[in-house]
Amino acid sequence: MKRILIATLGSVLIATAPAVAAAQTNPVELIGDVKVDKIVVENGKEKHVLVEPGVVVPGDALLFTTTYRxxxxxxxxxxxxxxxxxxxxxxxxQGADQLVVSVDGGKTFGKLTTRRVTGSDGAPRAAVEADVTHIRWVLPVLAPGASGALSYHAIVR
Structure with missing residues (x-):
């Protein structure tokens, strides 16, 4: 069985828009987190529990969250x-149809249903979840002191 260790969040953290990233003093705090979404049975009922990642294996469900303030x-x-x-x-x-995504390394963004990629046969095809390289959110106005969380579900390959 192939094992993957989520070693650091450094490789999965956040990049902000060039105009925001270029600002010398960025007042927005961003914190990235990842949890394993485990299904447990409690009193005969299935329940989702988020746990710290240790060793994860292909097929494991993950929840990536970025909190902002x-x-x-x-x-x-x-x-x-x-x-x-x-x-x-x-x-x-789950939830992929609600996200704005890129399938070209972060060059262009849109809903997954509008994205196209080149298939292995060289012909264009509709993009699928496995083709997504980036996810983007635009917060219209972030008031002083405002905070929240942005998240997406992923599966270990």
Missing amino acids: NAGATPIKDFVVTNPLPDAVQLAP
């Missing part, structure tokens, strides 16, 4: 959070 004194308009998907995972189907 505007620690500054002024609102920030159109704040962009872009998460590259680690090579060891693919986007899970």
Whole structure:
């Protein structure tokens, strides 16, 4: 059985839009986290439990979360959070249709249903979850002190 160790979150953390990243003092705090989504049976009922990742294996379900907070004194308009998907995972189907994604290394973004890739036969085809390379959220206005969380589900390849 192939094992994958999620060693650090450094490779899965957040990149912000160039205009935001270029700012010398960025008042937005971003923290990335990943949990394993385990299904356990409790009192005869299945229940999802999020646990710290240790060794994960292909097929394991993960939940990636980015928490944000505007620690500054002024609102920030159109704040962009872009998460590259680690090579060891693919986007899970649940919620994928609600996300804005890239299948070309973060060059262009849109709903998965609008993305196209070149298949192994050289012909264009509709993109699927396994083709996603990045996920992007745009927060229209991030008021001073505002905070929240952005998340997506993934599956270990």
